[in-house]
Amino acid sequence: xxxxxxxxxxxxxxxxxxxxxxxxxxxxxxxxxxxxxxxxxxxxxxxxxxxxxxxxxxxxxxxxxxxxxxxxxxxxxxxxxxxxxxxxxxxxxxxxxxxxxxxxxxxxxxxxx
Amino acid sequence: xxxxxxxxxxxxxxxxxxxxxxxxxxxxxxxxxxxxxxxxxxxxxxxxxxxxxxxxxxxxxxxxxxxxxxxxxxxxxxxxxxxxxxxxxxxxxxxxxxxxxxxxxxxxxxx
Numbered sequence: 001x002x003x004x005x006x007x008x009x010x011x012x013x014x015x016x017x018x019x020x021x022x023x024x025x026x027x028x029x030x031x032x033x034x035x036x037x038x039x040x041x042x043x044x045x046x047x048x049x050x051x052x053x054x055x056x057x058x059x060x061x062x063x064x065x066x067x068x069x070x071x072x073x074x075x076x077x078x079x080x081x082x083x084x085x086x087x088x089x090x091x092x093x094x095x096x097x098x099x100x101x102x103x104x105x106x107x108x109x110x111x112x113x
Numbered sequence: 114x115x116x117x118x119x120x121x122x123x124x125x126x127x128x129x130x131x132x133x134x135x136x137x138x139x140x141x142x143x144x145x146x147x148x149x150x151x152x153x154x155x156x157x158x159x160x161x162x163x164x165x166x167x168x169x170x171x172x173x174x175x176x177x178x179x180x181x182x183x184x185x186x187x188x189x190x191x192x193x194x195x196x197x198x199x200x201x202x203x204x205x206x207x208x209x210x211x212x213x214x215x216x217x218x219x220x221x222x223x224x
Contacts, residue, residue, distance in 0.1 A: 006155075034212060043203075044156075046212035089155065091213075098210050099163045100171065101146065105155035 002026055004092045006104035013080050014112050020076045021107040023090030027071030031093040034101065035064055035075055039086040047075075047088075080111045115140050119204050119216035126191075126198070126223050134189045134219045136204035143209055145187035149173060150201045159202075162187055163209075191221060199223045 005024045013019050025033060032051045038044040048057040053068040061078045077084055087106040094100065117138045126132045136145065144163045148156040158171030162181040176195025181187055187206075191198045201220050205213040 004155075032210065036213070043215040043217050044213070045215075049212050091156075093210060099144070099161055099169060100158060101161075101213065102158060102172070103148070103156040105153075 004104040010108040025092040029096040030068040031095040034091040036089040117216040138206045142206035146205045
């Protein structure tokens, strides 16, 4: 079973704080790394799909970086807002079995007004 | 509107009964997936299918079965062999190896 780890498990920040969290994945046989946001009572929605080492992607105040050689990705949120409160999931596809998308446990972010 | 529809949203089952969760998509996606979520855990892959009439086991396939007779449909049967079936089940689809689009989930409770 492929191991995808996220840290921290949960995070509480004040509105306006910037924050970041980590996704670790196997450094061999990399195909793609996904980030999803899962808000309470909604379905998970894709934020980014990253495929190249050194990739940096940005959507509004959220950005992500990718290091496939060492097996990690960072998700950054600049100036957190209460509407950013959600669980953030990363998921890994291996080139050895591209059909499988394996998720980490998620990081739950709570932004206090 | 295009999307993924899971039904039922809530389901109660007696021990020893099989139950089937429906997942239908009208996005014309080739790949479909079933995940299970338990409290405090991430999404764990049960089964996935990259093409009609073909599917593969995920990491926790024991006690589950699926079929993929049509591109739009990927039903999941939770059998009596599944030792702890109470969980939240999510279905998803994707264009080939792209981002996943998720349904709203089905919550199964075994009484």
